[in-house]
Amino acid sequence: MSLRRLPLLLALALSIPLSAHAIEFSADELQRAKALQQRLLTLDSHLDTPANFGRDGFDIDNRHDHNALSQVDYPRMVEGALDGGFWAIYTGQGDRSPAAHLRDRDAGLQRLLEIRTMLAANRERFALALTPADAVRIKADGKRVVFISMENASPLVADPSLLSFYHQAGLRMLSTVHFANNEFADSATNPKGPEWDGLSDAGKALVREAVRLGIVIDQSHASDAVFDDLVEMMPVPFVLSHSSAKAVHDHPRNLDDARLRRLAKAGGVIQVNAYGGYLVDPGKSEARKQAEEALSKRLGGWGKMDIAQGVELQRGEEELDRQFPVRHASLDDFFAHMGHILDVVGPEHVGIGLDWDGGGGLTDLRDVSELPKITAWLLRRGYDDKQIAGIWGGNLLRVMQQAQAHADKQGT
Amino acid sequence: MSLRRLPLLLALALSIPLSAHAIEFSADELQRAKALQQRLLTLDSHLDTPANFGRDGFDIDNRHDHNALSQVDYPRMVEGALDGGFWAIYTGQGDRSPAAHLRDRDAGLQRLLEIRTMLAANRERFALALTPADAVRIKADGKRVVFISMENASPLVADPSLLSFYHQAGLRMLSTVHFANNEFADSATNPKGPEWDGLSDAGKALVREAVRLGIVIDQSHASDAVFDDLVEMMPVPFVLSHSSAKAVHDHPRNLDDARLRRLAKAGGVIQVNAYGGYLVDPGKSEARKQAEEALSKRLGGWGKMDIAQGVELQRGEEELDRQFPVRHASLDDFFAHMGHILDVVGPEHVGIGLDWDGGGGLTDLRDVSELPKITAWLLRRGYDDKQIAGIWGGNLLRVMQQAQAHADKQGT
Numbered sequence: 055m056s057l058r059r060l061p062l063l064l065a066l067a068l069s070i071p072l073s074a075h076a077i078e079f080s081a082d083e084l085q086r087a088k089a090l091q092q093r094l095l096t097l098d099s100h101l102d103t104p105a106n107f108g109r110d111g112f113d114i115d116n117r118h119d120h121n122a123l124s125q126v127d128y129p130r131m132v133e134g135a136l137d138g139g140f141w142a143i144y145t146g147q148g149d150r151s152p153a154a155h156l157r158d159r160d161a162g163l164q165r166l167l168e169i170r171t172m173l174a175a176n177r178e179r180f181a182l183a184l185t186p187a188d189a190v191r192i193k194a195d196g197k198r199v200v201f202i203s204m205e206n207a208s209p210l211v212a213d214p215s216l217l218s219f220y221h222q223a224g225l226r227m228l229s230t231v232h233f234a235n236n237e238f239a240d241s242a243t244n245p246k247g248p249e250w251d252g253l254s255d256a257g258k259a260l261v262r263e264a265v266r267l268g269i270v271i272d273q274s275h276a277s278d279a280v281f282d283d284l285v286e287m288m289p290v291p292f293v294l295s296h297s298s299a300k301a302v303h304d305h306p307r308n309l310d311d312a313r314l315r316r317l318a319k320a321g322g323v324i325q326v327n328a329y330g331g332y333l334v335d336p337g338k339s340e341a342r343k344q345a346e347e348a349l350s351k352r353l354g355g356w357g358k359m360d361i362a363q364g365v366e367l368q369r370g371e372e373e374l375d376r377q378f379p380v381r382h383a384s385l386d387d388f389f390a391h392m393g394h395i396l397d398v399v400g401p402e403h404v405g406i407g408l409d410w411d412g413g414g415g416l417t418d419l420r421d422v423s424e425l426p427k428i429t430a431w432l433l434r435r436g437y438d439d440k441q442i443a444g445i446w447g448g449n450l451l452r453v454m455q456q457a458q459a460h461a462d463k464q465g466t
Numbered sequence: 467m468s469l470r471r472l473p474l475l476l477a478l479a480l481s482i483p484l485s486a487h488a489i490e491f492s493a494d495e496l497q498r499a500k501a502l503q504q505r506l507l508t509l510d511s512h513l514d515t516p517a518n519f520g521r522d523g524f525d526i527d528n529r530h531d532h533n534a535l536s537q538v539d540y541p542r543m544v545e546g547a548l549d550g551g552f553w554a555i556y557t558g559q560g561d562r563s564p565a566a567h568l569r570d571r572d573a574g575l576q577r578l579l580e581i582r583t584m585l586a587a588n589r590e591r592f593a594l595a596l597t598p599a600d601a602v603r604i605k606a607d608g609k610r611v612v613f614i615s616m617e618n619a620s621p622l623v624a625d626p627s628l629l630s631f632y633h634q635a636g637l638r639m640l641s642t643v644h645f646a647n648n649e650f651a652d653s654a655t656n657p658k659g660p661e662w663d664g665l666s667d668a669g670k671a672l673v674r675e676a677v678r679l680g681i682v683i684d685q686s687h688a689s690d691a692v693f694d695d696l697v698e699m700m701p702v703p704f705v706l707s708h709s710s711a712k713a714v715h716d717h718p719r720n721l722d723d724a725r726l727r728r729l730a731k732a733g734g735v736i737q738v739n740a741y742g743g744y745l746v747d748p749g750k751s752e753a754r755k756q757a758e759e760a761l762s763k764r765l766g767g768w769g770k771m772d773i774a775q776g777v778e779l780q781r782g783e784e785e786l787d788r789q790f791p792v793r794h795a796s797l798d799d800f801f802a803h804m805g806h807i808l809d810v811v812g813p814e815h816v817g818i819g820l821d822w823d824g825g826g827g828l829t830d831l832r833d834v835s836e837l838p839k840i841t842a843w844l845l846r847r848g849y850d851d852k853q854i855a856g857i858w859g860g861n862l863l864r865v866m867q868q869a870q871a872h873a874d875k876q877g878t
Binding site: 156159160163164166167170171172173174175177212213215216218219222223 | 630
């Protein structure tokens with residue numbers, strides 16, 4: 055932790071109302087920021103938006119405002135000057151029974167199918183990217199960029215060799231684990247602590263196979279011991295697709311400064327997250343948690359809601375905010391993390407992965423339409439266009455380029 | 467074999483040039499036949515067209531005439547009044563090594579992805595059907611019907627439990643085997659003869675799982691011993707998606723009259739094939755076979771040609787016809803088979819599966835645009851609209867309905 059951040063941390067810790075002093079940008083600043091983004095290639099490394107592709111009523115070409123289920127669609131990407139990013143095949147961690155492994159396998163393939171059919175149905179606006187050069191070309195063609203990633207390798211537990219098919223179908227980034235341990239790796243947030251002290255043997259084999267195929271490894275959600283295993287074994291840099299700074303908020307999902315430095319030294323990149331519960335302590339009461347669960351249940355469960363129910367979910371959450379107030383993270387909190395990380399590793403090792411449609415978003419950055427605020431802040435901090443281009447995707451694509459060059463060299 | 471077919475068979479056996487006496491239809495007959503087809507639901511149970519979905523330059527919305535690689539596209543389906551059918555995930559039988567099983571698995575998933583992305587890219591013209599009622603609704607919506615089938619279960623050898631995912635993704639018909647034996651079943655045409663004397667234990671387990679899921683079993687390409695196993699074990703009727711009559715041409719891919727009767731007694735359906743080499747003996751010389759292989763190799767191999775090369779392939783094949791003449795099957799040959807089968811089992815157990823884009827087609831039925839000739843022949847034979855509706859898909863959908871009802875009853 056850098057000492058000059060201490061006053062802000064104290065303010066955060068004391069839960070001083072931030073609205074009065076919240077960061078603001080002039081219309082001019084935002085316009086300049088947006089214009090810059092339009093010139094650059096802007097990628098978010100963790101879009102959970104594919105979870106919406108199978109929802110009744112969701113159409114990525116339409117705007118889904120004021121909807122707790124949706125923060126990313128084509129109109130808002132255009133408004134926020136976001137070119138695309140890594141669209142995740144996310145699978146919730148099952149109970150680790152053989153039957154659950156098969157369900158997870160089917161769920162992963164189904165999500166892959168949904169991403170590819172979304173692309174086929176929207177060929178004029180979106181295109182699949184397999185390489186950094188693809189992303190550049192797709193932007194030049196006036197389309198949005200879809201790299202495919204996988205969050206939680208649980209769909210591969212039943213048969214890790216399926217990774218070859220995922221790669222053939224476009225997968226270019228892979229994380230090993232999510233909220234809880236699985237057969238490959240320990241999670242940073244497993245309720246009962248570690249099980250493998252990092253990667254299991256199966257996890258190491260999976261990572262080696264991903265490296266062989268040129269797939270970028272994503273450390274987000276995995277335990278620090280997994281991080282240490284990766285630093286040890288990886289012949290190429292890796293990334294954290296959506297993580298923040300432990301020095302700013304001590305949460306197991308955040309990375310400490312020593313590991314931030316090791317990541318940068320290894321050539322890797324950390325993509326800063328905007329998931330409120332990792333940026334600050336929301337101070338969520340048991341009663342609130344139960345009320346949230348009841349709300350979701352009343353609407354049929356998060357996974358099964360149609361997109362229209364997201365509007366009702368939004369209203370319900372706002373009502374819960376009145377009944378059981380919590381501390382919601384704001385841009386100030388996000389910039390505290392991002393600023394700290396930039397100070398520790400420098401702008402060549404930082405990127406943006408805000409966990410849209412997966413829990414990300416801030417009181418004053420509600421969806422992708424507001425992204426120019428981040429660029430305006432980077433401009434205020436004095437970064438030049440090249441540095442900002444790196445943060446908006448160049449750094450991440452550098453890691454991808456290295457992963458693919460290594461695989462090519464090995465003769466994949 | 468019914469004796470009154472003998473003169474035609476003799477003519478065929480003596481290779482009497484048929485062009486002089488080939489069946490012909492008046493413009494009126496064809497117009498009436500087409501109008502009837504437009505009123506009915508018309509399905510072909512074996513379309514190999516998905517093999518073209520991954521070919522560079524193939525667009526199902528465009529007409530690909532005079533092209534040895536293409537017999538089915540939207541314009542020609544409209545012209546021939548074909549509503550759709552079963553679009554096959556075909557996988558060539560590999561060498562049965564563990565590596566080949568994984569390649570076959572990936573190839574099957576890839577073809578599934580290609581079918582689903584074709585559908586997503588052509589939502590105005592095609593729709594996925596999962597049930598007989600879907601097919602009726604899709605026709606009423608003015609679209610073409612896509613049921614998904616699998617020809618050769620080799621993509622399931624590595625992990626038969628993947629069948630659950632295929633079913634979830636739309637698979638509704640499954641054949642066990644193709645030109646050569648695999649781990650599930652003996653092929654009718656295996657060079658070294660039978661290996662399992664029908665279905666292997668794995669094959670029986672696969673069939674039981676398909677029955678549990680309500681997937682229709684397709685016996686085409688499997689050996690007669692597999693047929694006998696199916697009759698023994700199946701709690702619901704099954705089909706042959708593209709097969710013809712052994713009594714008309716003695717080929718292992720064709721079904722003898724005793725089995726035709728057993729099939730009908732079990733409620734099943736045989737969909738008559740238009741694959742020339744099964745309808746007649748083409749009398750292909752070794753020199754011709756080698757010349758065909760050389761031609762395919764010169765164009766980069768069948769699987770790798772782009773669609774434009776199909777025009778060159780067509781011209782090359784026509785040149786081979788001059789250099790090394792063979793006997794090509796005609797509609798007369800096809801009607802000899804279809805007539806015989808209709809005589810043996812009656813119109814309630816017959817359908818149409820012409821192996822388009824998989825080797826099917828006749829000198830005077832070159833692609834789907836000419837399908838009204840078949841209906842005109844059925845009308846000449848005196849079948850009524852209801853019987854013709856059965857032949858054009860109703861019989862097949864009756865079997866599907868029974869398979870799905872059985873699965874529902876078992877609580878799938």
